[in-house]
Amino acid sequence: MDHLPxxxxxxxxxxxxxxxxxxxxxxxANEVYDMVRRRLPRIGLGTVYRNLELMADSGVxxxxxxxxxxxxxxxxxxxxYHIRCSACGKVDDIDIPVQLHINEAATAASSYEILGxxxxxxxxxxxxxxxxxxxxxx
Amino acid sequence: MDHLPxxxxxxxxxxxxxxxxxxxxxxxANEVYDMVRRRLPRIGLGTVYRNLELMADSGVxxxxxxxxxxxxxxxxxxxxYHIRCSACGKVDDIDIPVQLHINEAATAASSYEILGxxxxxxxxxxxxxxxxxxxxxx
DNA sequence: GAAAAACTGATAAGCTTTATTAATTGGCAT
DNA sequence: ATGCCAATTAATAAAGCTTATCAGTTTTTC
Numbered sequence: 001m002d003h004l005p006x007x008x009x010x011x012x013x014x015x016x017x018x019x020x021x022x023x024x025x026x027x028x029a030n031e032v033y034d035m036v037r038r039r040l041p042r043i044g045l046g047t048v049y050r051n052l053e054l055m056a057d058s059g060v061x062x063x064x065x066x067x068x069x070x071x072x073x074x075x076x077x078x079x080x081y082h083i084r085c086s087a088c089g090k091v092d093d094i095d096i097p098v099q100l101h102i103n104e105a106a107t108a109a110s111s112y113e114i115l116g117x118x119x120x121x122x123x124x125x126x127x128x129x130x131x132x133x134x135x136x137x138x
Numbered sequence: 139m140d141h142l143p144x145x146x147x148x149x150x151x152x153x154x155x156x157x158x159x160x161x162x163x164x165x166x167a168n169e170v171y172d173m174v175r176r177r178l179p180r181i182g183l184g185t186v187y188r189n190l191e192l193m194a195d196s197g198v199x200x201x202x203x204x205x206x207x208x209x210x211x212x213x214x215x216x217x218x219y220h221i222r223c224s225a226c227g228k229v230d231d232i233d234i235p236v237q238l239h240i241n242e243a244a245t246a247a248s249s250y251e252i253l254g255x256x257x258x259x260x261x262x263x264x265x266x267x268x269x270x271x272x273x274x275x276x
Numbered sequence: 277g278a279a280a281a282a283c284t285g286a287t288a289a290g291c292t293t294t295a296t297t298a299a300t301t302g303g304c305a306t
Numbered sequence: 307a308t309g310c311c312a313a314t315t316a317a318t319a320a321a322g323c324t325t326a327t328c329a330g331t332t333t334t335t336c
Contacts, residue, residue, distance in 0.1 A: 008302055008313060030292080044316040049293065051314095065205035069324075070292065083250050092250070096243040102257070105234040112221050112230070112261035119240065119257050123250035146282060146333065168323080182285040187324065189283095207293075208323065 015039055016051050026064055026072040026091040066120045083121040087128035151189050153177055164202055164210040164229040204258045221259040225266035232259055
């Protein structure tokens with residue numbers, strides 16, 4: 001949120017961003033760490049955490065805090081919603097129109113100063129639907 | 139989600155539910171633990187976690203997984219949305235109409251089997267708005 | 277009333293995230 | 307180019323939240 005005074009463009013930062021931009025899954029910090037480590041084997045996990053957090057604060061990437069215990073990150077920063085598989089925990093984008101009007105409804109209904117909203121759908125992904133059918137046969 | 143074979147109504151379970159029903163905040167497991175411990179000083183934290191999880195699975199209470207790292211619980215189980223203060227992390231209910239239509243939109247837009255959705259607003263609560271103004275004077 | 281099942285409390289273990297610190301690096305002004 | 311200094315890094319420890327384990331207890335069932 002704040003101004004970022006002298007944010008250096010380090011190798012680590014560049015590669016973290018590049019790797020995150022490669023995928024459309026919404027990796028956790030640890031998953032990003034695994035991806036980046038293939039190119040920078042000596043990078044520390046703390047560096048990945050720190051930079052993901054910094055980049056999210058500066059708006060370069062998106063931090064997604066949905067169901068489940070872990071934070072996830074996304075290089076796609078335009079407003080969009082997510083769906084999370086209740087079976088395997090996978091998170092995908094879901095392409096429905098952004099519901100601008102509900103922020104106004106929220107402003108009217110609450111004493112908070114509204115900053116925004118996020119919608120998270122829950123469902124069962126195709127892979128897990130298949131698994132369910134198979135195990136139902138037993 | 140599953141059938142719950144012989145779920146006993148233990149003292150611990152009753153008191154956890156009673157204490158949760160007393161508040162409209164959305165306490166974390168640890169906060170529930172603190173509340174319950176005033177009446178059952180020897181209860182274990184694991185028991186609180188286990189029972190909150192069980193009751194959420196059986197639909198008696200609601201498990202809320204919003205921004206922030208901790209799970210929160212709510213004795214109010216009718217569908218409603220939440221707002222989270224980005225400054226202090228407090229979670230409140232927000233009373234706007236449930237957006238039934240977006241589940242259909244999601245079904246059309248995705249290969250997932252849609253189970254439901256949740257909307258989380260982010261904002262600044264009144265207490266934190268005051269604090270902001272005070273510190274802005276400095 | 278005995279056997280089976282569910283549950284508890286205590287504790288340990290697991291996993292994610294944050295903090296600490298000495299060493300290194302990138303950017304800027306000489 | 308060179309040197310300086312703040313920002314950054316890697317490594318590690320520490321912290322925080324949640325889940326697993328298990329012996330002992332309570333409840334149910336027959």
